[in-house]
Amino acid sequence: MCGTLLSCWEDVAAITQQLEHLEGLHLSNNRLRVPSEVSPLCRSFCSLRTLALNNCDLTWTQILECAPMWPQLEVLSLEENNITELRRPEGVLQSLKNLNVSSNPLEQNTVLSIAALPRLEELNLSKTGLSDIRFDDAAPGSQTDMFAALKTLRLDYNKITEWCVVNELGKLRSLVIFTCRGNRLLSSDGNPRTANQMLIAKLGKLELLNNGQIAPDDRKGAECDYMKMFGLEWLEAGGGSEPSREFIIKHPRYPSLVQKYGAPDEGLLKKWVPLALKNQLLKITFVFPDHPDRKPIEKKLPDSMKVQKVKGLLNRLLKVPPSDLKLTYTTLKKMGIEYEIDIDLKTLSHYAIEDGDQVQVRWS
Template identity: 50%
Template sequence: MSDILPLDVVGRRVEVNGEYATVRFCGAVPPVAGFHCVVLAGIELAMYPTGGSFVRPNKVNFGDDFLTALKKRYVLEDGPDDDEQSCSLKVGSKQVQTIGFEHITKKQSQLRALQDISLWNCAVSRAGEQGRIAEACPNIRVVNLSKNLLSTWDEVVLIAEQLKDLEALDLSENKLQFPSDSPTLTRTFSALKTLVLNKTGITWTEVLHCAPSWPVLEELYLKSNSISISERPVNVLQKMRLLDLSSNPSIDESQLSLIADLPRLEHLVLSDIGLSSIHFPDAKIGCKTSMFPALKYLIVNDNQISEWSFINELDKLQSLQALSCTRNPLTKGDKAEEIIIAKIGQLKTLNRCQILPEERRGAELDYRKAFGNEWRKAGGHPDPDKNRPNAEFLSAHPRYQLLCCKYGAPEDEELKTQQPFMLKNQLLTLKIKCSNQPEQQILEKQLPDSMTVQKVKGLLSRLLKVPVSELLLSYESSKMPGREIELENDLQPLQFYSVENGDCLLVRW
């Protein structure tokens, strides 16, 4: 570093003693006692945005151009014997001696072979001499330029226009100035599919101004930019499949409707934006919305979701398959995940865990039973002609009627409040018969009636040396000879199925 300043320093991003800053002033400062008058650079430190400091220019890192940083990162430094490497080369009629010719060729070959590069935290501040990037490394497709010293979108364009095959670009943590007007349409980003602009200070208006230059963009990451969605993306971002708006606390429910018409949006990240409600007004109870038509994956972690009406609304999304909603007030309960599964019929993955068919069946049966008495009080009835639950119940439980059609209305016995049992009455003496293995001896076991079907299967798996996944359970009641009752829900206890002393468990695999 020297006291010689580059041109146009005001507004540039710089690094000082490991801290990032923006130059706000450059010029002479009157001498202070004990100091000589020198040219200083006034900077606004990133960690103290409302303050600043005067620093000697030779203490400021103004950064490198793209190619210089690339060579520092990816090309071997000259070794001690490099100057001694030489070969003879004929130029016209003269024989000349070349120094380090093979070494230079090797370096050039290294650069031209690069396709996926990371210049994270490499103090890249500018594109450099026009055409040099395209000449040195024309095959680059993926570039990570996060946490550098780039200060304007125009400088990014100068880099990208030399990378004709650029498919993915990460510019996170560069404090960029974006154009306020729509940029001239060019083919600079004609192949770009993934763009990461986290913590760059971009606004939604600037996104839409730049978007015409991203004709095939599929993934856009805008985390931590204080974005507020102010207008619909008209004729732009129409091929976008993933949008990350997390950690933008200015976004609310009403703003989401402005991006609800994006035809290919499959993956939406809304974590940590303070979201508490969502509503799709075009769809009635039990119907599907036309909003977010392609949305399959929704992430709403770390929000303020506390009402089940939020989950009810998500069931209206016609394509939703995966939901992540951890660390919300609503999800703190023990049964929260089971209720979410029961409320969203098409969901296949919840909080990154696959929902197995038996898990869905168990959750829906439990939900049907848990709210059965409330359903009855609201006007529900096993007789279809008398089944008229009120609007309040249907609004709170929009899938309940469907679950009654799927599994049948809850019977009176299911809705009886379970009475506490004395310890001596909790153990059931049961026979265990392997139905498809007649040579297998009939076993007799004492099992607590609170034991779940799943745990019974685990016990039998160890006894019979058969994988749990292959076991099927049912039982014959001593009070109803000849009638076999399937134990279909692994999560329910034996008492749920009214298993009693002397009954016989039937095992198949």
């Protein structure tokens, strides 16, 4: 029906009555007049589950006036309409699972008006001018009761520049898919990879970010980097005893990360630098604790070298399969403590390995 020009819902109803159990309807690029009485039309749309009304010059008020016609509606697309202000749907749209209001000039302080929709799982707010959102019913680090079923949120090409907005999104209890391309969320080092790591670390339940799968190793690496990045600030704010309220507001997930991985080592924090800094050659000594007959091997390696490549080098030197190699390292600043090197796709700088450190090499 997308190729038919229509002006009123009565015309739509007349056509749909010829189609039993109609579940999907695409009425984009039409100019539909709101009916004065919707109840006579309800029968025509009682089975409707998917409705697209893109570029129909409709307001949210008009949508709510028509909504009693669609008691079973689950998917509603309203791209490029005249929607500026959202209002709470009272007794309508209660079956809605997927709502797309992208490319509408929304007043951002009205977005929470739809937060009580009980079954809403996917919300697209891209290109709406959004710069802020607040869930004031929940303290930093806790979960909001708003958008309780929301699993997917799309905020692409908005005006989000502050990490406090991401902290607020961390309060959503069910969020697992998030897209935010085209916003200016910058890390202190200006590296987009670092910004992505911060998003993963701040949103602890995410499974997909910008349509990319988050593997367990990616999450662990992002969270460990985040802990190192703000570890000194954490120490200065009170550390493990009781971080200041100001620190918790800025980094609400930090205490749970400390609980997950343990408190960051103060000595390592002071020598950690962002991945974006220029490569340095590190003098590293490889030692073999289980094979004392083997002499230590000294190499100069770039700090950007991945653990996978290091294992490849050791494979050529030792003739041991890379998958059998287990690596740890020790630093002169913390004698007697071995730190695991356990993610093949991370770099030496990720582990804060410094010039002069020793890497212990073991294999089964």
